[in-house]
Structure formats: structure tokens, C-alpha cells
Amino acid sequence: MMIDCREASRLISQNADRPLPLARRVQLRLHLFVCDACTNFSRQVRQLRKGVRAIFW
Amino acid sequence: MQETLLAALAAEKSFAGRSNLRTWLTGILKHKIVDSLRRSTRERAPEVELSADDLDELFDASGHWREPPQPWPEQAFEQKAFIQALEKCLAALPARTGQAFLMREHLGFDTGDICKELAITPTHCWVLLYRARMALRQCLEKSGITR
Numbered sequence: 001m002m003i004d005c006r007e008a009s010r011l012i013s014q015n016a017d018r019p020l021p022l023a024r025r026v027q028l029r030l031h032l033f034v035c036d037a038c039t040n041f042s043r044q045v046r047q048l049r050k051g052v053r054a055i056f057w
Numbered sequence: 058m059q060e061t062l063l064a065a066l067a068a069e070k071s072f073a074g075r076s077n078l079r080t081w082l083t084g085i086l087k088h089k090i091v092d093s094l095r096r097s098t099r100e101r102a103p104e105v106e107l108s109a110d111d112l113d114e115l116f117d118a119s120g121h122w123r124e125p126p127q128p129w130p131e132q133a134f135e136q137k138a139f140i141q142a143l144e145k146c147l148a149a150l151p152a153r154t155g156q157a158f159l160m161r162e163h164l165g166f167d168t169g170d171i172c173k174e175l176a177i178t179p180t181h182c183w184v185l186l187y188r189a190r191m192a193l194r195q196c197l198e199k200s201g202i203t204r
Binding site: 004005006007009010013014016017018036037038040041043044045047048049050051052053054055056 | 109113115116119120121122125126127128129133134135139140143144147158159161162163167168183186187190191193194
């Protein structure tokens with residue numbers, strides 16, 4: 001049931017492109033709750049999006 | 058368009074009044090468009106199916122990050138240094154990876170449209186996007202944007 005950072009990082013990226021199935025979303029949420037590195041990565045994915053928008057404005 | 062008119066002239070003899078001129082020309086134009094799309098897909102370099110396996114090297118045997126992502130300044134995207142570093146890192150991405158990423162993040166395409174545009178499978182598409190994000194975060198942290 002618990003996923004590792006490798007898998008969590010893939011889910012974080014996919015989550016930025018399409019809605020995850022409920023079970024995956026729960027797994028990711030549980031992982032993020034205990035993992036600072038993946039929480040950082042999740043924020044970075046959003047910051048990259050904002051950065052790209054800032055470049056092309 | 059020129060091709061359409063040339064094709065029209067060349068085929069004029071076969072236009073035996075079976076439909077009006079406009080329908081006939083429109084028909085030719087449609088065929089031309091389909092032709093050119095087919096051609097551009099065919100001419101593209103053959104695409105090797107990507108997997109994300111090589112990205113596994115970024116993690117140790119127990120699945121932890123070898124270089125854990127760091128917290129970035131909250132409003133990093135408002136800082137000139139961050140934007141400049143991001144531009145550099147984007148330019149350093151492999152062509153396909155960069156295209157897919159910008160289609161997604163700049164043009165706001167959904168992955169279905171990106172797949173069609175790049176003639177790749179949905180799996181390939183998300184691997185490219187994942188690859189882009191992993192490469193960009195590494196590249197940006199190397200350029201020293203962490204707080």
C-alpha cells in the first residue's frame with residue numbers, strides 16, 4: 001500500500017497532467033504526509049508551471 | 058495551396074461536370090491536407106519507445122531520492138535569476154522533451170493533444186513530461202536557486 005519516492009514522483013508529475021484514480025491519489029497523499037522531499041518536488045512542479053508562464057508573458 | 062491549384066489544373070480533364078467547381082476544389086484541398094499530414098508523420102525520425110527506467114537512477118535501491126528536492130523560494134517564479142536559469146535549463150532539454158513540456162505548460166495542451174501532435178503514445182507522453190520535470194528541477198538546483 002505504501003509507495004516509495006520513486007513511485008510518488010511519477011504520480012506527482014502525472015497529477016499535473018490528468019486526474020489520478022482515487023486509490024493512487026490516496027497513496028500519494030499518504031506519502032506526501034510523511035515525505036518532505038516529495039512535498040518539495042510537488043511544489044516544484046507547480047513552480048515550474050508558473051515559471052514557464054512568467055517567461056512567455 | 059499552390060499544390061492544390063496545380064493539382065486542380067493537372068486534373069482538369071478529369072473534372073467531367075460531376076459536381077460543381079467549389080466542391081471539386083474543396084475535395085482536392087482535403088486530400089492535400091491529409092497527404093501532407095501523412096507525409097510529415099512519415100518523414101519524422103522513427104521514435105524509440107521511451108521508458109522511465111533510466112530515471113530510476115535518481116533513486117536508491119530503497120526508492121529514496123539520491124538528491125532530495127530542496128525547498129525553493131516561495132515566489133521563485135517572480136525572480137529574474139530564477140527565470141533566467143529556467144530558460145537555460147529549458148534550452149538544455151532534449152528537443153522532444155522540451156517540446157512536450159512547453160506544449161503542456163506554455164500552450165496548455167492536454168496530453169491527448171500532445172500525443173497526437175508528436176505522434177507518440179500516451180505512455181511516451183507522460184514519460185517525456187516526467188523526464189522534463191525531473192531534469193529541470195535538477196538543473197535549477199545545480200544553478201543554485203534554493204533558499
